[in-house]
Structures are given as structure tokens and as C-alpha cells.
Amino acid sequence: MSRDKSLVVDGVRQFFGPKNSRVQALSRTDLVIEPGQFVCLAGPSGCGKTTLLRLIAGFINPSEGQITVSGSEIIGPGPDRGVVFQSPTLYPWMDVASNVELGLKFQGVSKDQRRADSERYLQMVGLTDFAHRRTYELSGGMQQRCQIARVLASDPEFILMDEPFGALDALTRERLQNELLDIWRKTGKTILFITHSVDEAVFLGSRVLVMSPRPGKIVFDEPAIFSKPGESIAAEEIRSLPAFLELRERVRSSIQHSH
Amino acid sequence: MVIPLEGLEYHPSGGLADQHGGPAAVSKSAPLWVRVRKNHWTTRLIALAAFLVVWWILTTPWAWNGDKPIMLPLYLPSIPSVWNAFIRANTIHPIAEGVDREVVGEYGYYLWQHLLATLQRIGIGLFFAIVIGLPLGLLMASVKIISVSVEPYINFLRSLPPLGYIGLLIVWFGIDNTSKIWLLFLAAFPPITIATIAGVSGIKEDQIHAAQSLGASRLQVVSSVTVPAIAPDLITGIRVALGFAWTTVVAAELNNGIPGIGGLAYLSGTELKTPLTITCIIVIGITAIVLDSIIKAMERVLTPWRGKA
Ligand SMILES: Nc1ncnc2c1ncn2[C@@H]1O[C@H](COP(=O)(O)OP(=O)(O)OP(=O)(O)O)[C@@H](O)[C@H]1O
Ligand SMILES: [Mg+2]
Numbered sequence: 001m002s003r004d005k006s007l008v009v010d011g012v013r014q015f016f017g018p019k020n021s022r023v024q025a026l027s028r029t030d031l032v033i034e035p036g037q038f039v040c041l042a043g044p045s046g047c048g049k050t051t052l053l054r055l056i057a058g059f060i061n062p063s064e065g066q067i068t069v070s071g072s073e074i075i076g077p078g079p080d081r082g083v084v085f086q087s088p089t090l091y092p093w094m095d096v097a098s099n100v101e102l103g104l105k106f107q108g109v110s111k112d113q114r115r116a117d118s119e120r121y122l123q124m125v126g127l128t129d130f131a132h133r134r135t136y137e138l139s140g141g142m143q144q145r146c147q148i149a150r151v152l153a154s155d156p157e158f159i160l161m162d163e164p165f166g167a168l169d170a171l172t173r174e175r176l177q178n179e180l181l182d183i184w185r186k187t188g189k190t191i192l193f194i195t196h197s198v199d200e201a202v203f204l205g206s207r208v209l210v211m212s213p214r215p216g217k218i219v220f221d222e223p224a225i226f227s228k229p230g231e232s233i234a235a236e237e238i239r240s241l242p243a244f245l246e247l248r249e250r251v252r253s254s255i256q257h258s259h
Numbered sequence: 260m261v262i263p264l265e266g267l268e269y270h271p272s273g274g275l276a277d278q279h280g281g282p283a284a285v286s287k288s289a290p291l292w293v294r295v296r297k298n299h300w301t302t303r304l305i306a307l308a309a310f311l312v313v314w315w316i317l318t319t320p321w322a323w324n325g326d327k328p329i330m331l332p333l334y335l336p337s338i339p340s341v342w343n344a345f346i347r348a349n350t351i352h353p354i355a356e357g358v359d360r361e362v363v364g365e366y367g368y369y370l371w372q373h374l375l376a377t378l379q380r381i382g383i384g385l386f387f388a389i390v391i392g393l394p395l396g397l398l399m400a401s402v403k404i405i406s407v408s409v410e411p412y413i414n415f416l417r418s419l420p421p422l423g424y425i426g427l428l429i430v431w432f433g434i435d436n437t438s439k440i441w442l443l444f445l446a447a448f449p450p451i452t453i454a455t456i457a458g459v460s461g462i463k464e465d466q467i468h469a470a471q472s473l474g475a476s477r478l479q480v481v482s483s484v485t486v487p488a489i490a491p492d493l494i495t496g497i498r499v500a501l502g503f504a505w506t507t508v509v510a511a512e513l514n515n516g517i518p519g520i521g522g523l524a525y526l527s528g529t530e531l532k533t534p535l536t537i538t539c540i541i542v543i544g545i546t547a548i549v550l551d552s553i554i555k556a557m558e559r560v561l562t563p564w565r566g567k568a
Contacts, residue, residue, distance in 0.1 A: 059468045079474030089465045092564035093487040102483065103473035136567040154473050 007033040007056065007158065007190065011065035013215075014051055024215035025051045028065070031209075031218060035157075036188045038181075040205030040224075042195055042255060048216025049194045050086055053160050056192065057083045069158075079103065082156035084164045086194075088143035090135040096146055097122065097131040103154020121149035124179055126172070141167040148176070152183065159191045166196065177204060178235065198255065202226070202248045203238060210251060212258035220254040222247070314338060336534040341541075344534035345370070365535060366526070368518040374542060376518040380436065380511065381504050384443025388500055392448035393493065396455025397485070406456070417449040421507040429514060439511040439519075446507040447500035454496025458489025491558070491565040498554045505547050520546075 014026035025048045033039055041049050054060050056067060058077040067074045069081075077083075082103070090099050100118040109117075122128050125145035127138075135143060144167050151159060165173045181204060184191055195201050201208050202224055210220035224247060226238045238244055294301040317330045318337035332340065348370035354360045364370055399406040421442055428445075432438040462485065470484045509521035516522020524539035558565065 057468070057472060059465075077468055077471035079472065081472060083469065083472045085465055085469065087465075089463070089469045091466065091484070091487070092567065093490070093562075102470070106470075106474040106476070106479055106483075134564060136564055150473070156472075 005035045005070050008068045009033075009052075009056070009065070010068065012055060012062040012067060013064040014048070014055065014060070015063045026055075027215040027217045029216070029218060033190060033192065035190050038184050038191045038193065038204060038206040039209060040193045040195060040201035040207070041209045041211060042198060042201045042251065043211030043216070044213050044255065044258070045196075047211045047213040047258075049211055050162055051216065052211075053083070053162050053192060053194060056158075057081055057160055079107070079154065080156055081158040081160055082151035082154055084144075084147050084151050084159070084161040086162040086166075088135075088140065088147050090143055090146055090150075092134060092136050095132045095134055096127060096138065099135060099146060100149045100153050102150060103156075107154070117153050118149070121153045124152075125149045125176065141169070141172065144168065145172075145176070157190060159189055161191065162194045163196065164193070165200065173200075174235070180204070198248055198252045199239075202244060202251055203235070208247070208251055210254045210258065219258050220251065222250075311338065333531060333533060336537060340534040341537050344532070345538045348373075348535065348538060365523060366517045370520075370523075370538070370542065373518045373520045373523045373539075374546065377508055377512065377520045378546075380439050380519070381443055381501070381508065384440045384504055385447050385497070385501060387440075387444045388447035388451050388504075389497065391444075392451030392496075392500075393455055395448075396452040397459065397481075399452065400456045400459035413449050413452060416445060417453075421446055421510045422513075425510055425513065434515045439516070442507060442511040443504045447504040450499040450503060451493070451496040454492045454499070455489060458492030458496075459485065461492065462488045491562045494554065494558045494562060498551065498558075501550060501554065502547070505543075505550070508543070 009029055009031040012026060012029045013024070015022040015024050017023050029052065041052070043049055051060075055062055056074070058074045058081065061075070074081075091102070094102070097115075097118045100121055101114040104114045104117060118131070119128070122131055125148055127142060127145055127149065130138060130142065135146060138146060144164060148161075148164055151161075165176055168176065177200065180191075183189070193201075193204060195204075203226065205224045208220065208222055208224050209218050211217065212219045226241065226244055289297075291301075295305065314335070315338060318328045318332070318335055320326045320328050328337065336344075348365045350369075351361050351363050354362050364372070368376075395409070399409055424445075425438070425442055428438040428441050432441055466484055466488060467480060470480050475483060508519075509525055512519040512522035513525055516525065520539055520543055524536055524543065527533075527535035527539065
């Protein structure tokens, strides 16, 4: 994989608010995400994780610096970067299946193909029985799963996920973790995954980042070796590896010390 | 006093202003005061009955009053005379007692024809109000220059009483239907434009972002997100607009307003046919309530997510 296809965050700083009382959300951040990486980002609440994700998604423009994909600057949202929002953002005027199909519809995919795809991803997130319900009839966790299905169905190169499994029970969470790992192993997509769970970050990521509180700064950046594209080890096996436990401990203490 | 309750179940979403829903079922054998407390329809029926009784007391000849009613018929006609006016307006009848020549309804039209003529005008006026007001609202919400320059005029127009400029419209568009439709249009479109602007500013920006991240073009964002997202506000705007148009209908039909229920109300008043005027007022009021309930029903069917997401 060539380096020029990577996502580069170059000297980015982010401020919010009016000039005289502005808040710095991100201190100077440099980051290169290589194609195919599964980057997990952890850090205390309010440290700037979502801000970084929204910058990459193109929802906000950096106050300083620039972000490029394959060498060209990001100037707005695009279908190459799918987003799972921290709070579910679905369309209540469509049913669940239509929400999932929306990306494909925008791409001009035929109706039959769309149906087939949405059925597949709804099955994956366990919402088959709710395909024709309205989104406000779903629980918070179900809405989150619907969002995940929507992004996966639209098949972007980059998947940006903001605490996607935060609202799920342990069992569903584990199942979806494995599904996501599976997709990542099969497709080699590039994923940025924000989580508050250190265990989840170390388990899923091929690379783990930790951000310090305001103004946000990446203070920890190490490869995690446990999930690799092309091979799958049983979850329990990974979680009992000494190296896994050791990395998890170091990530945890780096979050604690960053306070 | 016997209140007929059979077949009148409280409908949770029916009625005019029952936001504080009553319970679904009140036993028919419950004492009246329980039903009054729990069932809006019972309350309304009692209020209506009380109103009719007061009307009856005021308009019936009383012996102690020299066989005259408390209020003279010219000021407040009796219930039977209003009913007669209603029947007359809906039938072919002799032009006067003992005269052979027969006429249709009032001023050559049945009452329902008067009503229909008015509804048509309102329908056309409202149609243009939506066709112009919605895109104008979208434009104003998205192009700053347009909003800054147009908004004062909309507020200006909104503050004018229709009677103030109906004369001008007649000079411009003639005394026939066109000027009336213009008046109804001018009354109806500002609320629609304003509701559209409010709707657009209420869209959550992440809903736009989500669509863009899914690859939506500008046009697709408008059709898949903007328009459905503002639908609840737009329907509210249409509801307000219809109310405005309906209250200006008499002004619109002041001149050459026959057929037309507003014109009929005005003309009968000037000719001192008070029973007919009151008939018109009742018809105008009831029609307004029916139209409003229709829009409220449409609201429930078309935007079931209102307030839920
Ligand atoms: N649109 C905005 N306007 C003003 N301040 C903002 C805005 N977005 C974020 N901030 C501020 O930037 C900082 C970082 O916010 P951010 O949402 O990135 O945190 P986070 O790491 O995602 O937190 P959490 O884990 O709670 O989601 C916070 O102090 C927040 O108040
Ligand atoms: Mg966040």
C-alpha cells in the first residue's frame, strides 16, 4: 500500500468560539493514518476526540493546518469517509431499511441491489425484524446499530466511528466488535474508532492512540498487534495474551497520567 | 337536562385544543360530574346546551316583558328564525309570502354554492401561497442577501389589515375573482414563508452532514433531508395561513362577493337580514373548524415523527 493514499493531519489546531474568548479544542496535531489501519482513539471526555473526527469527516474546517487524503485537501464531507455519529443521526421520515439504503440510493444503485444490501447489513446488526419500522421506534442502541449498518452499506474507504458501541449491552457489543473486525479483515478498510473502553481499543485496533485533555493532544501512539487483516484469532485467546494485557495496562495508565 | 352521551367516545387526538388528553374511556354510568371532568365532549355538549338556552331565553317573547323578547329580533334573531334562514338559503322558495315567483337560495345561489365559491377562492389563494411561499422561504433561508432584503417587506405585508389594501387590489386586478384571490394569497403566503425559514433553521446540521457523508449531491440533500425535515413546520405554516385566509374572506368578498359565504354574510348584514347573517357566521365558523381538523389529521398522517425525533 502506497503512502500517498494515506490520510494526513498536518499541523492542525482547532479553536471554537469568538476571537476574544475562544477555546482551544485541539493543540497542534500531526497524524498519518495509513490505508488499512484500524486506529482506535481513546481519551477522557471532552479532550477533543470528536473534534478530530469531525475535522477528518470535513464537517468543520481546521483553524490552522490542513488535512489531506491521497494528497488532496479535505474541504467538506464526502462519500469516501463514512461517519457513525456519537449520537445517532437517522432520518425519522424514512423507515429503518431506507435509512440503511440511503448511501446506495445517492450513488444511484438499483432498488433491488439496495434491498439486498440493506437486508444483509440489517441482518448483521440484528435489525431484520425492524426493517420497516420508523427510526424513532428503535431504542438508542438499536439506532446506533442502524447507523452502523447505514455506513457499512454505503461502503466508504474510511469509516469514522464515534463511540459506536457505547450504548450496547456486553453481548451485542462483542458480537458487533467481531463483525467489524471481520469486515475490516476482509475489506482492508481504514477505520478511525473512538471509544472510552481501553479494552475495546486494544482489542480492535491495529494502532492505539490516546489523547490528553484540553487542548487535545495525542500523547500515546502504538501499534497493537492483536488483530491483523487476513488472520483471525479467537477473542478469548487474544484477551488472555500477556502482550495484550501489558498494552492494555500501558494505555490505561497513559490515560490516567494525561489528566 | 339530559345529555346524550351514547356513541360519543372521547377521541384522544380529536377536538380542538385538547393537548391535555382525557382518559380513553369513561364509563357511561359514571355520574355526570365525573364525565364532565374526564370527557371533553361531555363538557362541550353542556357548554353548547347552556349557550343555546341563554340564546333561547334572550329571544323568546316573555309575558312579563309585554310579550316581547329581551333582545329584539333585529339584534338577535331567535333560534327558529335562524333555522328558517338556513332552510331558505338551501331551497327554492317563493320570493315573498303569497308571491308566485320562486327563487333559488339567497341571491340566486344555494348556501352550499356560496360556501363552495369561497372555498375555491381560498383553495387557489392557498395553492399559490404554497407554490410561492415555500421556495421563497427556502431561498431566504439559504441566501443571506435575499433574506436581508426581502424580510422587511414580508413583515410589513404581514402587519397590514387586508381591508386596508383590498381597494388597491380592486384597482389593479378588477372587481372579479382575481382581486379576491390576490387578497387571500397575500394573507396566506407570509406565514408559509416564515414557517419554512423556521423549519430550515431548525434542521440539525448533523442530519445534513450525514447525508453529505453518504454522498448526497446538493439537490439530494434538499430532497432527502431539507424538505422532509421542514415538513412539520410547513404544515403548521399552512394551517396558520389557512386560518389567516379564512378570517380575511369577508374582506375579500366585500365587493361583488356573490356567490361567496363572506359576501353573503356582509350583504345580508347591510340588508338587515340578521338571521341569514348569523347562519353565515355559523357556517363560516364550522367550516373553519372542519378545515383545521383536516389539516391536523394530515399532520398526523404525513409527519408521524413530529415531536419524536
Ligand atoms: N462546536 C463547538 N463549539 C464550541 N466548543 C466546542 C464545539 N465542539 C467541541 N467543543 C469543545 O471542544 C472540546 C472537545 O470536544 P469533543 O466533542 O471533541 O470532546 P470528546 O473528546 O469527543 O468528548 P466525549 O468523549 O465526551 O465525547 C470540548 O471542550 C468542547 O466543549
Ligand atoms: Mg465525543
